[in-house]
Amino acid sequence: MILGTIPTRLVGAGVAEREEARVRRGTNLPWVGDYNQAVVLDGVRRHPGTSRTDLALATGLTLQTVSNIVRRLLERGLVAEGEPLSRNGSRVGGKPRTALAVRSGAALAVGVQFEREHVDAVLLDLSGEVLAADREPLPDLPGSRERAVEVAVTHATGVVRRLIDTCGSPDAVLGVGVAVPGPLDFAGPVRSSAINLPGWRGVAIADMLAASTGLPVLVENDATAAAVGDLWRSRRVGRSFLYVHVGAGIGGGVVVRDEVLRGESGNAGEIGHVVVEPDGPACSCGAGGCLEAVAAPAAVVRRYAERVGVAAARRAGLRLAERSVLDDHDRLGVRAAAGDEAAGQELQTAARAIGRVVLGVVNVVDVSEVVLGGSGLRHAGERIRDAVRAALGVAMTREVHPVEVRFSDAGEQAGALGAASAVLHEALSSTWVGVHVPAREIVISPVAPVH
Numbered sequence: 547m548i549l550g551t552i553p554t555r556l557v558g559a560g561v562a563e564r565e566e567a568r569v570r571r572g573t574n575l576p577w578v579g580d581y582n583q584a585v586v587l588d589g590v591r592r593h594p595g596t597s598r599t600d601l602a603l604a605t606g607l608t609l610q611t612v613s614n615i616v617r618r619l620l621e622r623g624l625v626a627e628g629e630p631l632s633r634n635g636s637r638v639g640g641k642p643r644t645a646l647a648v649r650s651g652a653a654l655a656v657g658v659q660f661e662r663e664h665v666d667a668v669l670l671d672l673s674g675e676v677l678a679a680d681r682e683p684l685p686d687l688p689g690s691r692e693r694a695v696e697v698a699v700t701h702a703t704g705v706v707r708r709l710i711d712t713c714g715s716p717d718a719v720l721g722v723g724v725a726v727p728g729p730l731d732f733a734g735p736v737r738s739s740a741i742n743l744p745g746w747r748g749v750a751i752a753d754m755l756a757a758s759t760g761l762p763v764l765v766e767n768d769a770t771a772a773a774v775g776d777l778w779r780s781r782r783v784g785r786s787f788l789y790v791h792v793g794a795g796i797g798g799g800v801v802v803r804d805e806v807l808r809g810e811s812g813n814a815g816e817i818g819h820v821v822v823e824p825d826g827p828a829c830s831c832g833a834g835g836c837l838e839a840v841a842a843p844a845a846v847v848r849r850y851a852e853r854v855g856v857a858a859a860r861r862a863g864l865r866l867a868e869r870s871v872l873d874d875h876d877r878l879g880v881r882a883a884a885g886d887e888a889a890g891q892e893l894q895t896a897a898r899a900i901g902r903v904v905l906g907v908v909n910v911v912d913v914s915e916v917v918l919g920g921s922g923l924r925h926a927g928e929r930i931r932d933a934v935r936a937a938l939g940v941a942m943t944r945e946v947h948p949v950e951v952r953f954s955d956a957g958e959q960a961g962a963l964g965a966a967s968a969v970l971h972e973a974l975s976s977t978w979v980g981v982h983v984p985a986r987e988i989v990i991s992p993v994a995p996v997h
């Protein structure tokens with residue numbers, strides 16, 4: 547991919563405020579009109595207030611091509627024109643430049659994230675803003691794993707309908723994105739066998755939700771979804787990063803130069819199943835000593851209880867139940883801060899293990915950012931961030947480029963937000979053209995090309 551660097555303007559920013567924007571390059575070959583449309587729309591979306599002239603400079607397309615595409619995007623209601631821009635108060639080439647922006651309500655998507663205890667859902671607009679969000683608790687169904695999936699889908703359908711009802715323009719909803727823990731199977735009907743969700747074995751989740759909501763459904767591994775969300779809502783292009791999700795399990799999403807790495811079957815980035823202790827504890831995936839079995843909240847809580855004894859752990863405020871793992875993990879974070887050495891050491895062991903695996907991945911895929919997210923970071927986030935930073939001190943590329951380590955700004959709904967972003971990304975972004983990805987959707991129609 548070739549990048550161009552040119553100045554664009556912000557809406558209402560006046561003459562003085564400019565920023566260097568890096569925008570994808572287009573091509574003037576006639577048969578790639580759909581690609582060019584995606585490039586132009588992506589440029590407008592990432593840089594509200596940009597002009598046709600700026601877009602032409604940034605994309606390498608002729609001003610005429612950009613103008614034609616913008617005219618049709620205006621006709622279709624995807625883009626709107628704002629105030630005329632002027633440079634130093636004068637007209638440029640006799641014709642005022644006009645600020646362009648996407649019409650944020652023109653395309654919407656719902657994102658759904660399945661967790662053990664609840665379903666999260668968000669309604670996202672074209673500009674990346676969350677219009678509405680909801681969380682539906684799931685009932686505990688001990689001994690009825692078969693019904694667990696059915697009940698989860700029923701609850702998810704309810705929350706999707708509620709969100710769409712609130713938006714006032716149901717026709718603008720392009721589809722539903724679903725974030726689930728891996729592994730996934732994209733061959734045939736998209737199936738999820740989420741090892742961290744009870745009863746999920748070969749669940750044809752896309753078919754089920756498409757039938758119950760009447761909408762196209764796209765399925766994404768939860769950490770990959772979170773990575774797509776971070777990518778979609780970013781103004782920069784050409785990013786390479788690893789998204790590390792620490793929730794009930796540990797997962798990863800890899801983005802290299804804006805391309806989302808999904809692998810052969812949609813399961814790329816499963817950093818939770820990198821072996822860190824060859825003789826370590828059994829993992830839910832069937833192997834032993836995986837990062838998840840050593841460093842996920844459940845592992846930290848279990849080791850603490852083994853170390854101090856179950857009675858002492860309960861006195862320390864831990865409930866030690868399957869559904870209380872994240873709360874117990876939070877409790878250990880609070881206790882560690884208050885001086886509980888055992889809690890601090892177990893959390894540190896986990897943080898160091900995460901750091902080691904992140905170092906390995908960074909060395910393999912050469913990224914310049916590590917983004918941390920998930921509910922396992924509520925009280926352990928800074929410790930994990932610091933351990934990752936320390937581990938990256940010996941990264942192969944340390945003298946070539948820095949690797950920034952930061953927290954995701956998407957909060958605990960990163961998966962849902964990412965799944966909704968994936969729908970918009972699939973339908974509208976310039977990266978969907980020409981990139982072979984596994985078919986993971988029940989047809990999210992791309993916005994029709996301009997010819």
Ligand SMILES: [Zn+2]
Nearest residue numbers: 819829831836
């Ligand atoms: Zn494993």
